[in-house]
Amino acid sequence: MVTDVDMPRMDGIELVQLIRKDPRLKALPVMIVSYKDREDDRRRGLDAGADFYLAKSTFHNESLLKAVLDLVGEP
Numbered sequence: 001m002v003t004d005v006d007m008p009r010m011d012g013i014e015l016v017q018l019i020r021k022d023p024r025l026k027a028l029p030v031m032i033v034s035y036k037d038r039e040d041d042r043r044r045g046l047d048a049g050a051d052f053y054l055a056k057s058t059f060h061n062e063s064l065l066k067a068v069l070d071l072v073g074e075p
Helices: 012-021 039-048 061-072
Strands: 031-034 052-055
Touching: 012 031, 012 039, 031 039, 031 061, 039 052, 052 061
Parallel strands: 031 052
Antiparallel strands: none
């Protein structure tokens, strides 16, 4: 799953925490892609249980594809 941090009603950090608490979804690979690129933001996302945290300011298609392949493997 790919999520942002800033969303209506619930932020991405809360979403990741809920996913990690749900036994049915616990193993779901989760990636946060956000404009928030401070180290504190990144740490918050990873501490919540995200597998990857990519900043939009340094975002490249190759980075996303590599992260997805790392999480789910080759097709």
